[in-house]
Amino acid sequence: MLTLYSHPFSSYCQKTLIALYENETPFEARFLEDPGVMDELTALWPIKRFPVLVDGDQVVVEATAIIEHLAVHHPGPVRLIPEDPAAAVQVRMMDRIFDNYVATSQSKPVFDIIRPEDQRDPYGVAEAMKMLDTVYVWLDQRLEGLEWATPHGFSLADCGAAPFLFYADWTRPIPEELKTLRAYRARLLARPSVKRAVDEARPFRHYFPLGAPDRD
Numbered sequence: 449m450l451t452l453y454s455h456p457f458s459s460y461c462q463k464t465l466i467a468l469y470e471n472e473t474p475f476e477a478r479f480l481e482d483p484g485v486m487d488e489l490t491a492l493w494p495i496k497r498f499p500v501l502v503d504g505d506q507v508v509v510e511a512t513a514i515i516e517h518l519a520v521h522h523p524g525p526v527r528l529i530p531e532d533p534a535a536a537v538q539v540r541m542m543d544r545i546f547d548n549y550v551a552t553s554q555s556k557p558v559f560d561i562i563r564p565e566d567q568r569d570p571y572g573v574a575e576a577m578k579m580l581d582t583v584y585v586w587l588d589q590r591l592e593g594l595e596w597a598t599p600h601g602f603s604l605a606d607c608g609a610a611p612f613l614f615y616a617d618w619t620r621p622i623p624e625e626l627k628t629l630r631a632y633r634a635r636l637l638a639r640p641s642v643k644r645a646v647d648e649a650r651p652f653r654h655y656f657p658l659g660a661p662d663r664d
Contacts, residue, residue, distance in 0.1 A: 449474065449475065449476050450468075450473065450474070450475035450476065450501060450502070450503050450522070451475065451476045451478055451501070451502040451503075452464065452465075452468070452475050452476070452477055452478065452499055452500070452501050452502075453478045453480060453485065453488070453489045453492070453498050453499060453500040453501075453502075454477065454478070454479070454480065454498050454499040454500075455479065455480045455481065455498065455652075456479075456645070456648040456649040456652060457649045457652035457653075457655055457656075458498065458499070459551060459611035459612055459614070459615055460498070460499060460511040460551075460611075461498060461499045461511070462610070462611035462614075462645040462646075462649065463511040463512075463515070463607050463608045463610070463611055463612075464499045464501070464511045464514050464515065464607075465641075465644075465645045465648075466606075466607045466610055466611075466641045466642055466645050467514075467515045467518055467528055467604070467607045467641075468518070469640070469641035469644050469645065470524070470526045470528065470602070470607075470641045471518075471522075471523075471524025471525060471526050471528075472524065473518060473522050473524060480498060492507050493507065493509050495509075497509070499511055499514060501514045501517065501518075503517065503521065503522075511607075511608070512543055512547070512604065512608070515528055515529075515604050515607060516529065516604075519604075526601075526602060527601070527603075528602070528603050528604045528607065529603065529604050530600045530601075530603070532600075535598070535599075535600045538598045538599075538600065539597070539598050539600060539603045539604050539605050540604070540605075542597040542598055542603075542605035542609075543604050543605045543608055545583070545587075546597075546605060546608040546609045546612050546613075547608055547612070549579055549580075549582075549583040550580070550583055550587075550609070550612040550613060550616050551608070551612040551616075552576075553576040553577070553579040553580045553583070553616070554576075554580065554612065554615055554616040554619050554620070556569075556572055556573055556576035557573045557576060557577070557619055557658065558615075558619065558656075558657055558658060560572065560573050561657045561658060562657050577620055580616060580619075580620045581620070584620075584622055584623065584626055584629055585626065587629050587632075588626040588627075588628045588629040589628075591628050591629060591632050592628050594632075595635065596632075596635075597609055597632075602639070606636060609632075609636060610636040610637070610639070610642040610645075611642075611645070613629075613632075613633045613636065614633070614636075614637065614646065614664065615656075617633060617664075618656065618658065618660060618661055618664075619658060637664065646664070
């Protein structure tokens with residue numbers, strides 16, 4: 449049995465959960481708010497970041513690596529990484545774009561607001577918002593005519609895009625004129641695996657430091 453250490457409100461945990469739900473892969477959930485679970489996680493991964501997957505004697509950290517591991521060792525009917533190497537490159541590239549330019553930029557103002565006021569970084573936050581504005585436009589153009597992040601079906605890239613765009617639109621709303629990107633976000637949120645992850649996180653919306661909007 450696979451064991452996943454995670455928290456349902458974490459975007460990177462949701463990324464992993466979506467992959468598990470897509471293929472109905474059985475696993476034991478270790479919820480980090482339960483007593484003693486953080487100690488277990490720390491013993492497995494002293495960096496204390498999550499999600500962490502335990503598969504027998506293997507400990508896999510980082511959401512992308514976990515999904516890659518699942519694709520190799522626990523494949524299901526939904527191939528989240530294409531067999532064709534060229535198609536897989538496209539999926540991995542889009543996965544990196546959502547991680548590095550959407551998720552990282554979105555998290556900057558969230559982490560900044562929980563710092564003591566004299567330690568905040570308004571310049572860094574402004575630069576992160578500029579990055580989101582830029583990548584939104586790029587994605588709107590890139591996704592034109594596509595159902596998912598690449599032409600190769602629902603994939604690793606979409607597993608990350610779903611929670612990252614979900615929270616990014618809370619932090620920096622996607623402009624109304626970027627209709628392709630907004631429609632893509634809506635399709636993601638309508639997919640059963642994504643909807644399940646979002647619904648499981650609803651009780652924790654008060655954790656969002658910027659204030660969760662009354663939508664989604």
